[in-house]
Amino acid sequence: MTRAYALLTTALLPLVLFAQSPLTPTDSGVKQRRIVITNALVVDGSGTPANGPRTIVIEGNRITSIAPGPAKALAGDRIIDARNKYVLPGLINVHAHIQDERAGWPMRQDYQFLVWLASGITSVRDVGSNYEKSKALRQQSQSNSITAPRLFLYAVLGMNPAPSEANEAALRARVQQIKNNGADGLKFFEISDWAMRIMQDEAHMQGLRTAHHTAVAETNAWHDIKYGTTSIEHWYGIPDAALRDGVQNFPPQFNHQYEVDRFRYAGHLFRQADPVKLGQVLDGMVKANVAWSPTLNIYEAARDLLRYQTQPFFKEYLHPALEKFFAPDPNNHGSFFLNWTSADEAEWRLNYRLWMDAVRDFGRRGGLIGIGEDAGFIYNLYGFGMIRAMELHQEAGFHPLQVVAQATSNNARIMGKEAEIGYVRPGYLADLIIVDGNPLSDFRILYPKTEGVPQSGKIEWTIKDGIPYHGPTITAQVKRIVEQDRKSPQPRAAIRIEDQDGH
Numbered sequence: 001m002t003r004a005y006a007l008l009t010t011a012l013l014p015l016v017l018f019a020q021s022p023l024t025p026t027d028s029g030v031k032q033r034r035i036v037i038t039n040a041l042v043v044d045g046s047g048t049p050a051n052g053p054r055t056i057v058i059e060g061n062r063i064t065s066i067a068p069g070p071a072k073a074l075a076g077d078r079i080i081d082a083r084n085k086y087v088l089p090g091l092i093n094v095h096a097h098i099q100d101e102r103a104g105w106p107m108r109q110d111y112q113f114l115v116w117l118a119s120g121i122t123s124v125r126d127v128g129s130n131y132e133k134s135k136a137l138r139q140q141s142q143s144n145s146i147t148a149p150r151l152f153l154y155a156v157l158g159m160n161p162a163p164s165e166a167n168e169a170a171l172r173a174r175v176q177q178i179k180n181n182g183a184d185g186l187k188f189f190e191i192s193d194w195a196m197r198i199m200q201d202e203a204h205m206q207g208l209r210t211a212h213h214t215a216v217a218e219t220n221a222w223h224d225i226k227y228g229t230t231s232i233e234h235w236y237g238i239p240d241a242a243l244r245d246g247v248q249n250f251p252p253q254f255n256h257q258y259e260v261d262r263f264r265y266a267g268h269l270f271r272q273a274d275p276v277k278l279g280q281v282l283d284g285m286v287k288a289n290v291a292w293s294p295t296l297n298i299y300e301a302a303r304d305l306l307r308y309q310t311q312p313f314f315k316e317y318l319h320p321a322l323e324k325f326f327a328p329d330p331n332n333h334g335s336f337f338l339n340w341t342s343a344d345e346a347e348w349r350l351n352y353r354l355w356m357d358a359v360r361d362f363g364r365r366g367g368l369i370g371i372g373e374d375a376g377f378i379y380n381l382y383g384f385g386m387i388r389a390m391e392l393h394q395e396a397g398f399h400p401l402q403v404v405a406q407a408t409s410n411n412a413r414i415m416g417k418e419a420e421i422g423y424v425r426p427g428y429l430a431d432l433i434i435v436d437g438n439p440l441s442d443f444r445i446l447y448p449k450t451e452g453v454p455q456s457g458k459i460e461w462t463i464k465d466g467i468p469y470h471g472p473t474i475t476a477q478v479k480r481i482v483e484q485d486r487k488s489p490q491p492r493a494a495i496r497i498e499d500q501d502g503h
């Protein structure tokens with residue numbers, strides 16, 4: 001080395017180091033001016049194949065450029081070297097419930113938010129919670145004064161209107177009031193044809209999107225098609241719109257209010273549907289732009305109870321409030337496994353096959369499919385439920401790239417946010433995950449690091465609104481919360497919040 005060259009490199013070295021300091025775990029949760037992700041393999045969320053290596057520049061809370069070559073380094077740049085790593089859009093959980101208690105036991109709010117981020121979820125559509133409380137959290141998440149995914153709130157309209165509201169003007173006023181109170185959308189449960197027609201009409205005029213959790217009710221998927229529901233949640237209402245005999249053929253003693261019955265016999269519905277009629281329903285949904293968010297994970301215990309009761313994730317991540325809530329008890333919604341038999345599981349396995357085929361068929365016909373987890377019920381942990389749902393969409397026959405699109409850009413489209421989130425593209429909000437491995441070959445690498453699941457824990461960074469959260473660091477925080485809360489005896493909360501869901 002010549003003397004001049006040595007001098008030159010010595011002089012430049014500090015400059016180069018200053019310009020390119022790597023992001024470290026201690027930066028977790030700290031807003032950066034500019035983050036440069038180098039050598040990334042990008043799966044952009046649109047369903048197209050991986051592309052790379054790319055350099056992604058994040059300035060503030062936006063992705064400002066994605067280019068093949070290295071970016072022009074600026075002083076103060078923080079670098080993430082993503083060589084052999086995959087960058088995906090942050091996952092969007094399109095069916096969730098913000099919860100801070102279960103079975104009357106308090107649960108720290110940050111437990112749920114941190115485990116969502118640790119599972120790569122950067123946006124959540126809440127379809128039923130304590131609205132005023134959630135509204136404050138939405139604001140705090142927007143301003144990043146709390147560590148949480150973006151929150152979109154669909155206010156629950158409840159079941160059918162109260163007698164005092166059984167007139168058109170009152171129903172319209174109620175939808176307007178929900179709009180004026182800042183909701184991002186409306187969630188319907190079982191509702192009559194008459195009320196649904198009026199409320200949907202008003203929701204369209206107010207520019208509110210709607211999610212419908214149909215039940216065994218007067219209205220079914222044909223009403224969603226007719227009145228323009230944005231998304232059907234779960235699956236009820238779809239086979240019901242195609243029943244061979246025009247009626248749910250349940251045994252005489254069936255009582256919809258009794259959950260053991262409700263969940264047991266729900267598992268008979270898809271085989272009571274006529275395949276030709278079912279195809280017509282799916283076509284009707286496609287034509288009317290009714291999306292489907294099937295939440296495949298949330299009923300899975302019905303086809304495989306032991307799998308769900310003995311999940312390896314429970315050891316480190318099951319919060320004691322959830323543990324109480326999941327224990328079979330008719331007072332806890334979804335905790336209905338009182339005498340669940342192999343015969344019930346056989347029925348549900350068949351129901352799953354037909355359900356998955358219908359979802360796959362809906363996709364083939366051009367339908368918009370999203371993914372949400374509905375966790376906090378039926379042995380499903382927040383975050384883990386989302387990843388499991390992705391595995392189940394793969395089992396239904398979707399290509400992993402389609403599954404990623406369903407969990408990201410499709411969900412953004414369902415919420416009408418596809419110009420802001422759901423893609424890794426210049427101009428989009430900086431919501432993305434950096435994965436030390438290829439999720440297209442194994443979605444399990446997205447689970448938070450779990451003993452006994454060797455491939456888990458590969459999300460290295462979850463970036464939400466430009467703020468980097470270090471995967472292992474926030475995962476450790478979640479584990480600490482669980483550990484601490486298990487030690488302190490939990491007092492029963494004075495007031496139990498009514499569970500805003502009916503599954």
Ligand SMILES: [Zn+2]
Binds near residue numbers: 374501502
């Ligand atoms: Zn739900």
